[in-house]
Amino acid sequence: MRRLLASPDPQDRSVLLLDARQLRHAVRVLRMRPGDRFVAFDGLGHQWEAELVETRVPGRARVLRELPPAAVPYRLTVYQAIPKGDRMDLVVRMGTELGVSEFVPVRTRRTVATGDRQYRWRRVAAEAAKQCGRSTVPEVAPVVEFGQAVDRFRQHEVRLALWEGGGRPLASVLYESRGDDLGIFVGPEGGFDPQEVASLERVGVLCTLGPLVLRTETAAVAAAAVVLALRGFTSPRAAATLGQRP
Numbered sequence: 001m002r003r004l005l006a007s008p009d010p011q012d013r014s015v016l017l018l019d020a021r022q023l024r025h026a027v028r029v030l031r032m033r034p035g036d037r038f039v040a041f042d043g044l045g046h047q048w049e050a051e052l053v054e055t056r057v058p059g060r061a062r063v064l065r066e067l068p069p070a071a072v073p074y075r076l077t078v079y080q081a082i083p084k085g086d087r088m089d090l091v092v093r094m095g096t097e098l099g100v101s102e103f104v105p106v107r108t109r110r111t112v113a114t115g116d117r118q119y120r121w122r123r124v125a126a127e128a129a130k131q132c133g134r135s136t137v138p139e140v141a142p143v144v145e146f147g148q149a150v151d152r153f154r155q156h157e158v159r160l161a162l163w164e165g166g167g168r169p170l171a172s173v174l175y176e177s178r179g180d181d182l183g184i185f186v187g188p189e190g191g192f193d194p195q196e197v198a199s200l201e202r203v204g205v206l207c208t209l210g211p212l213v214l215r216t217e218t219a220a221v222a223a224a225a226v227v228l229a230l231r232g233f234t235s236p237r238a239a240a241t242l243g244q245r246p
Contacts, residue, residue, distance in 0.1 A: 002030055003130045005137070006040040006050070006061060016040050016050055018059030027055050037064070043129065043137035045069045069135040072099035074180045074231045077156065079104045079149050080220055081188035082113040087217045092121045092140065096128035098224035099232060102139040106149040110190035116143040149185070150199050156183035159204030162223060164191050164213050167206030170223060174230050182227065186220045 004022050009015040018026065018040075026032040034052050040061060041047035047067045054060035080091050082105045092103055103121065121140045129137045144152070153159055157179025160170060164187070174182075185200055192200065200206065209222050 001049075002026075002032070002036075002038040003133065004038055004040055005043060005126055005130060006059075007042050009060075014063045015053075016048065016061040016063060018061065020057045023055065023057055023059035026052065026059065039067065041129075041135045043126065043135075045071060045136050047135045070133050071136050072101075072228065072232050074099075074182060074227070075101045076224065076227055077102040077104060077152075077183045078220055078224065079106050079153055079183060079185040081106050081108045081111050081186060081216060082143065083189060083216050084113050087215075088113075088117070088121060089124050091217050091220045092124045092138075093128045094221045095224050096125050096134070096138050097132040098221065099134070099228045100138050100224050101136070102141065104141045104149055104152065105143045106146055106185075107143060108146045108188050108196060109193045111188045118142055146196060146199075150203060153183050153185055153200075154203040157181040159183050159185075160207045160223075161185040161192075161197075161200035161204045162187065162209065162219050163197060163200075163206045164208075165197070165206075167208045170207040170209055170226055171230065173205050173207055174227060182231075184220075184223050184227070186216055186223070189216055 004018060004026055006016040006018050006022065009017050032052055034055060036052045038050060039047055040050040047069065049064045049067060050061040051064055052061050076099060078095055078100050080103060082088055088105065095103060118140055125138045125140055158177045160173060162184065209219060214222060
């Protein structure tokens with residue numbers, strides 16, 4: 001069923017509102033008309049089966065029934081050194097499809113890109129969430145400097161830093177760890193400098209994805225896929241309740 005981002009009407013919770021962008025996509029691209037049904041989600045974890053009622057801005061839809069949320073049972077934050085060009089779009093789009101909860105764009109010493117395209121990245125995340133069927137839209141934080149990012153990174157239960165110089169296999173560290181709040185730090189095209197590696201090693205675990213050196217955007221996507229494969233069905237806390245390994 002077609003999916004659109006919507007928000008509950010604060011005056012009437014049985015009514016959903018569609019902004020101009022979502023309404024334009026519904027009417028001009030999807031050729032929807034009043035009476036057509038679709039899945040509406042608010043990006044915060046709620047979704048409904050709804051019926052389009054009004055095609056003038058703001059669009060209005062009637063809630064038919066609430067649907068169960070589609071979300072992963074963990075929280076994954078990706079600290080991504082900003083890559084050149086539009087490669088951050090790729091990280092956000094594919095990371096959203098793979099269950100990333102938040103993206104933190106980071107400027108490292110070897111980062112070449114300087115722009116902050118937060119609005120664009122948030123839009124990419126929203127479109128990807130709509131496409132892949134998840135009920136939450138990942139957060140995209142403002143660009144931060146490396147030191148600020150490390151301060152945030154140290155607050156996660158599980159802290160993993162991808163390093164082309166080696167480290168422990170990412171999958172084995174994930175298998176042994178027990179937290180549901182994960183942070184993964186990904187370096188720039190030129191890699192972390194030695195001081196940055198030392199800073200990350202003090203607060204987290206240096207990890208590798210294997211013997212090949214991956215591009216920065218590939219590494220971020222590959223790491224998110226490994227997390228989804230190992231944690232996507234049963235979180236550590238849920239596994240403990242069931243008496244199972246994650």
